[in-house]
Structures are given as C-alpha cells and as structure tokens.
Amino acid sequence: MKNILGIWDGHDAGAALMIDGQLVCAANEERFTRRKLEVGFPHHAIRACLTQARLSPEEIHCVAGCTTDPAKTLSRLWPASQERYYRLRRRLASPSPLDPLTRLAKYHLTEWPGNRLTRWLSTRALHTQLASLGLDHCPLTLLDHHLCHAATAAHGLGQDNTLILTLDGVGDGRAGSLYHFQSGRLMPLASIAARDSAAIFFEQVTTLLHLRELEDEGKVMALADYAVPIPDADNPLLDLIQVDHLTLRARCHAGGLARQLKKIFWHHPQESFAAMAQRALEHWVLTLIRNAIRSTGIHRLALAGGLFANVRLNGQIRMLPEVSDCFIFPHMGDGGLAVGAACLAAPPQTPLLTDLHLGPESTPAELEQAVRDSGLPFRRLENPALESARLLTQGKIIGWFQGRMEYGPRALGGRSVLARPDRNDLRDALNLRLKKRAWYQPFCPSMLDSEAARLLADHHGAPNRFMTSLYHLRPEFQTALAGVMGRGGSCRPQMVADDASTPFAALLQAMQQLTGFGVVLNTSFNPHGAPLVNTPAQALEAFRAMGLDHLVLGNWCVDPAPDQTNEV
Ligand SMILES: [Fe+2]
Known part of the structure; x- marks a missing residue:
C-alpha cells in the first residue's frame, strides 16, 4: 500500500491524499480557516485528509508539492509578504504609496524560474512545516507548477x-x-x-x-x-x-x-x-x-x-x-495543484475523477447534535429529497447539507443553496439580498442527464458533472428556466446521472415528478465573501446569516426562529 500526500502552500492552499492510486480525500485550507482562497501552508487540510482516511502521519510514505521559483520561495521564507498581498488583494488592507512599485517588482520576480538554491530553500521551509505535523520522516518531492496542472487534467480524464x-x-x-x-x-x-x-x-x-x-x-x-x-x-x-x-x-x-x-x-x-x-x-x-x-x-x-x-x-x-x-x-486553478503533485509522485492507473465529494463529512449523530444545539425549530424528515422538493416548489430557498464536502470552487449538491429554477424574483433575492452578489452574475442549474439532453441545444458528448462549461437552453425552455439562465439563453449546468443513488439525485428526481423539470437552481452554500461551509455548525451559522427559508441537513430540516421568518 502506498500513501501519497499532495500539498500546495500558495494561493488557495490545499492537500490531497492518494492511497494506491485512488484519490480518497482532497480539501482546501480556506474551508477550515474560513478565509476565502487561503494562502500559506495547509495544516488543517492535511489533518482533515489524514482524519478522513484514518491514517496517522507515520503511515504517509511520501509528500509531493510544487513550485520552487524565487517568488514562491520568498513567500515561504517570508510569509508576511504573502499575507500582505492577500490582504491587499482581498481589500482587507489599504494600499500604500509603494504598492505600484511592489506590484511591478512582483511581475518581474514571478517570471523567473526556480534554480538549485531556491529549490533547496523551498525544501527546507516545507520540511519545517511538515515536521510540525509529524511528517518529517517523509521524503519530499517538489515538482514543476505546470506539470502538476497538466497531471490533474491528464489523470483526471x-x-x-x-x-x-x-x-x-x-x-x-x-x-x-x-x-x-x-x-x-x-x-x-x-x-x-x-x-x-x-x-x-x-x-x-x-x-x-x-x-x-x-x-x-x-x-x-x-x-x-x-x-x-x-x-x-x-x-x-x-x-x-x-x-x-x-x-x-x-x-x-x-x-x-x-x-x-x-x-x-x-x-x-x-x-x-x-x-x-x-x-x-x-x-x-x-x-x-x-x-x-x-x-x-x-x-x-x-x-x-x-x-x-x-x-x-x-x-x-x-x-x-x-x-x-x-x-x-474541475479544480482548475492553483487550488487543484495538490492533486497534480500526488498524481506525479505515484501516477494512478485508472481515471482519477468520478466524484468530487472528497472532503470531510459528519456522522448522523453529529448532525443531530448540531441541530439540537442550534436552538432553532427542527423536525426529522422521512424523505428529505421529496420534502425538500416540495419546499422548493412552494418558492422556498433552502440550504442543503448532505454527505461529504465538495472539492473545488463549485457546490455540487453537498453544500448547496437551492431554489426552483424558473423564478426571477428568487434569483434576484438570492443575488442581491441573501448572497450579496453582483446583479449580472447568473446562477447555475443542476439537472438530470435526461433533462440535459432535452433542455440544452448544444449538449453533445459526455455529461458535464462539474459545471465547467457554458451551454445554451433550447428557446422553448428559456421561460421555464429563467432563474438559471444568463444572457442569450446561456447556462452552466451540473449534470447528474438519473440513476445516481445520492440524496441530490433523488431531489432532482422529485423535482421532475412535481414540476416536470428535473432541475434546481444550485449555488454555493456560503455567506457573502466566505468559503463554502464545511461543518454543520458553519451551515447553521450561514443559514442564520443569509436568512434562508429552511436548512436540510441529512434527515433534519431546520426552520428559522419564529421571529425571523424570511419572506422573499
Ligand atoms: Fe497555476
């Protein structure tokens, strides 16, 4: 058995664990520190991967990371510079008069490739971080940045x-x-x-x-x-x-x-x-x-x-x-590099990606405890998919928390906010009030494969499971799906297998029975500017902060406090 830990310690830091060529866990640091696109060393993501796989640090055989250019190496040796750029970029700090010069220097510095010195310095800096997690016994492989991106695409397919x-x-x-x-x-x-x-x-x-x-x-x-x-x-x-x-x-x-x-x-x-x-x-x-x-x-x-x-x-x-x-x-940016590094350290023999629910999950007992501790009204659902679909058809906006957390930038039915797909008023309420997004950003639909074939004018080939491409709705369905459509009838769908045995597929099937369309509006479950929720406690906090109508966690439905019922 070979246990490989991939790491990425820059923009959208993260970790991925491969056991015998199978990707068993992957997560990004932002979900734990609650700072979107977290930079720096992914301590929490590594611990989450080990916990999920029930491995101790001693059972990891190799750590693989990437990027040894001078700019990245400097940020490892001088994390304050990375933090300063992060805060400035996210508008958490005000610019100083020197920032235009710093920016110009950054562009020049980032163009230089790595060399023996920067590789040695990067290795030393990473070893120190790994030692703090009990991983100092592991050989560390540092790979080329673009080769790691290429490995995600190659082995992902x-x-x-x-x-x-x-x-x-x-x-x-x-x-x-x-x-x-x-x-x-x-x-x-x-x-x-x-x-x-x-x-x-x-x-x-x-x-x-x-x-x-x-x-x-x-x-x-x-x-x-x-x-x-x-x-x-x-x-x-x-x-x-x-x-x-x-x-x-x-x-x-x-x-x-x-x-x-x-x-x-x-x-x-x-x-x-x-x-x-x-x-x-x-x-x-x-x-x-x-x-x-x-x-x-x-x-x-x-x-x-x-x-x-x-x-x-x-x-x-x-x-x-x-x-x-x-x-x-699907995790195309630097947030996916940990997977690429792990793939290069021990190339998988079979396609890597069938499912992106690679993050932590809560046990039924933990879900129940969180619901009971919330102080909010709650009830147990006999059929969460059907009862959630009924709420959606009534025009309710619900938080949906099921199974393992998604890896990557998109909510795919594990940590989602859902609404029916035909109502512009729900779309606008979600955009402007609940998620505080720009009005011109469209929402995405999730739909059954059979619906994709029926509803989309330009869908050919393999189903798109991860919302990575733009499609166009047939004109005759554009009114029925107005809430999930961009300009010119465009949409970015997630396609879900009709026969999938997940709660999310069951929800889409129930929507099809109730409305004639196996489609929902699906957006990420996070308050404005925050990463996707990870734990039930975070889901409950986001439910309150966003003013959603209901929250469905596993088999539980949580309602707003009686004095906080939300009307769209
Ligand atoms: Fe990159």
Missing part, C-alpha cells in the same frame, strides 16, 4: 492520446504548457513563458475594472455579456498578444501591458472593455488549440490552470469542430 493544455498566471517561470498524454506519461510539446501570460492579461483587466484579481475574473466574463457587440477591427486588445504556432508572445512585459490596457480602457465603457478582453482571450486560446490539433492530429483535449475557470471560453473550445472531447479539471 485518464484517457490515452490526449492533448493537455495548461494556462494560468505564472508558476515556475511559465504561463502555460502543452503535453501529449500517452501510456500514463506526459510528453512535452510546447511552453508559454511567464511574460506572455494570457491570464496575467485578464488579471490586469480585472484590476482595471476595480475588481479583485485572482478572484473576480468571472465577473469580468459575466459583465462582457452586457456589451454592445464590438467588431474585431475596433478591438485593440487583440494585438497585445500574438499566437505563434504552439505558444503565445506578448507585445510587451506585464508593466508595459498594464500601461497599454489603462490607455485603452480610458476610451471604453466597463462592459465594452470586459467584452473586448473576453473576445481577445477567446481568440488567442482557440487559435492556440486549433494549431495544436492541426500539428498533432489529436482531437481529444484535457485542460487545467486558472484560465479555464472561464466557462464561456470553455464552451467555445467544446464547440470547436476540431475538438472531439474536452475535459476540464
């Missing part, structure tokens, strides 16, 4: 003869990579240098729009939908990066790019600028993928890296005539 493309901000001196996955091996085809990063371009656009980099890029994508169409001839952003066969070339360094973007932004409304940036991004990535397919003759794609959080881009890739299959690793 687990099919031979696949083109693997990674694109993200920067890591170990690279902003992207292209591999051919064959016989369990990743063979390099091309690299994209850090200075040519398309993700840094999009990050800078996000900052210029006064949104938070590394967090609000999805808002830029959503805002782009509200622009008047702009012809390519009038979009100067397209010229900032060139596609050079299998790589990208930026016209100038990140500092120069920022100045150019600022000049261009001055002449355009926000939504137009967002649309121009989205179009430029799509143009570069689609061209790159077309070139790669033409060059290799391989039509199956697997993608990873933070840039592929952009579901509109993913939808365009999926619909390219040259692409036969397109898999996107």
Whole structure:
C-alpha cells in the first residue's frame, strides 16, 4: 500500500491524499480557516485528509508539492509578504504609496524560474512545516507548477492520446504548457513563458475594472455579456498578444501591458472593455488549440490552470469542430495543484475523477447534535429529497447539507443553496439580498442527464458533472428556466446521472415528478465573501446569516426562529 500526500502552500492552499492510486480525500485550507482562497501552508487540510482516511502521519510514505521559483520561495521564507498581498488583494488592507512599485517588482520576480538554491530553500521551509505535523520522516518531492496542472487534467480524464493544455498566471517561470498524454506519461510539446501570460492579461483587466484579481475574473466574463457587440477591427486588445504556432508572445512585459490596457480602457465603457478582453482571450486560446490539433492530429483535449475557470471560453473550445472531447479539471486553478503533485509522485492507473465529494463529512449523530444545539425549530424528515422538493416548489430557498464536502470552487449538491429554477424574483433575492452578489452574475442549474439532453441545444458528448462549461437552453425552455439562465439563453449546468443513488439525485428526481423539470437552481452554500461551509455548525451559522427559508441537513430540516421568518 502506498500513501501519497499532495500539498500546495500558495494561493488557495490545499492537500490531497492518494492511497494506491485512488484519490480518497482532497480539501482546501480556506474551508477550515474560513478565509476565502487561503494562502500559506495547509495544516488543517492535511489533518482533515489524514482524519478522513484514518491514517496517522507515520503511515504517509511520501509528500509531493510544487513550485520552487524565487517568488514562491520568498513567500515561504517570508510569509508576511504573502499575507500582505492577500490582504491587499482581498481589500482587507489599504494600499500604500509603494504598492505600484511592489506590484511591478512582483511581475518581474514571478517570471523567473526556480534554480538549485531556491529549490533547496523551498525544501527546507516545507520540511519545517511538515515536521510540525509529524511528517518529517517523509521524503519530499517538489515538482514543476505546470506539470502538476497538466497531471490533474491528464489523470483526471485518464484517457490515452490526449492533448493537455495548461494556462494560468505564472508558476515556475511559465504561463502555460502543452503535453501529449500517452501510456500514463506526459510528453512535452510546447511552453508559454511567464511574460506572455494570457491570464496575467485578464488579471490586469480585472484590476482595471476595480475588481479583485485572482478572484473576480468571472465577473469580468459575466459583465462582457452586457456589451454592445464590438467588431474585431475596433478591438485593440487583440494585438497585445500574438499566437505563434504552439505558444503565445506578448507585445510587451506585464508593466508595459498594464500601461497599454489603462490607455485603452480610458476610451471604453466597463462592459465594452470586459467584452473586448473576453473576445481577445477567446481568440488567442482557440487559435492556440486549433494549431495544436492541426500539428498533432489529436482531437481529444484535457485542460487545467486558472484560465479555464472561464466557462464561456470553455464552451467555445467544446464547440470547436476540431475538438472531439474536452475535459476540464474541475479544480482548475492553483487550488487543484495538490492533486497534480500526488498524481506525479505515484501516477494512478485508472481515471482519477468520478466524484468530487472528497472532503470531510459528519456522522448522523453529529448532525443531530448540531441541530439540537442550534436552538432553532427542527423536525426529522422521512424523505428529505421529496420534502425538500416540495419546499422548493412552494418558492422556498433552502440550504442543503448532505454527505461529504465538495472539492473545488463549485457546490455540487453537498453544500448547496437551492431554489426552483424558473423564478426571477428568487434569483434576484438570492443575488442581491441573501448572497450579496453582483446583479449580472447568473446562477447555475443542476439537472438530470435526461433533462440535459432535452433542455440544452448544444449538449453533445459526455455529461458535464462539474459545471465547467457554458451551454445554451433550447428557446422553448428559456421561460421555464429563467432563474438559471444568463444572457442569450446561456447556462452552466451540473449534470447528474438519473440513476445516481445520492440524496441530490433523488431531489432532482422529485423535482421532475412535481414540476416536470428535473432541475434546481444550485449555488454555493456560503455567506457573502466566505468559503463554502464545511461543518454543520458553519451551515447553521450561514443559514442564520443569509436568512434562508429552511436548512436540510441529512434527515433534519431546520426552520428559522419564529421571529425571523424570511419572506422573499
Ligand atoms: Fe497555476
């Protein structure tokens, strides 16, 4: 038996545990510290993985991590610098007059790849952290950042003869990579240098729009939908990066790019600028993928890296005539690196991902205790799926807490807030009052596979289990699903097998019986700005803070205190 612990100690830190090639547990530090996209060493996530698998630290055979570039190494040696950037980025600290200079220095520093000294320093710093958890006996392997992203995509899909493309901000001196996955091996085809990063371009656009980099890029994508169409001839952003066969070339360094973007932004409304940036991004990535397919003759794609959080881009890739299959690793950003590192340390022989409910879970006794301790009215449900579906059909918004917590950025029916999918008033209440999101951010549907085939106009190929791509509703169903639809009939569905034996599948089946549509609005169960809830106590706290109508935990339904009944 081989027990491998993967770790990532940067933006969205986390841990993953593989036992004999099976991914048995994976979680991110934010869920434990309650700071979204937590940075730093993942102490809590590692402990959670060990607890879930009932392993002691002595039973771990190897620890695998990644990224030894100078910027990452400095943050390991000087965690206060990382914390300062985290607080500034999340608007928890005010900028100082030196921040523009620091930012420029950061862009330069992050472009350098690792060397023997930074590898040695990183290894020492990580060993100290591992020793505090009783893991100092383990050999530590440190791997390349983009190779780890590539491993998540390759092993997540687990099919031979696949083109693997990674694109993200920067890591170990690279902003992207292209591999051919064959016989369990990743063979390099091309690299994209850090200075040519398309993700840094999009990050800078996000900052210029006064949104938070590394967090609000999805808002830029959503805002782009509200622009008047702009012809390519009038979009100067397209010229900032060139596609050079299998790589990208930026016209100038990140500092120069920022100045150019600022000049261009001055002449355009926000939504137009967002649309121009989205179009430029799509143009570069689609061209790159077309070139790669033409060059290799391989039509199956697997993608990873933070840039592929952009579901509109993913939808365009999926619909390219040259692409036969397109898999996107669902925890595509740096939060998924721990899985990649573990995969490279001991490559799995079978596809890694069938289910993303890889986090901690509570026992029935713990759920009952939490409900009793809450001081809120509660009742036991004989059939939680059916009774929850009845509440939803009555227009109630419910918190839904079942089984193990999801791994990755999306709620997939383990820690979700649910509503019926047809009502704009429920959508607006959820957006503006309960979750305090921007009005233009659409909500996503979860639907049975059979419904996906019926409702979606552009669904071909394998079902999308993890909400990683944009689809379009057939016109005749757009009114019935108005609450989960973006502009132009778009939606980002989670598809659930009709015959799945989970409580969430049972809920969708009950919705189908009651409403004729096996669909719910599904959004993450977290108060504004906080990570997804992890424990029953956090779920109860979020239930109160968000003012939901009901909370269904396992077989229990909790209602608001009598003086706090919420009317939408
Ligand atoms: Fe990355």
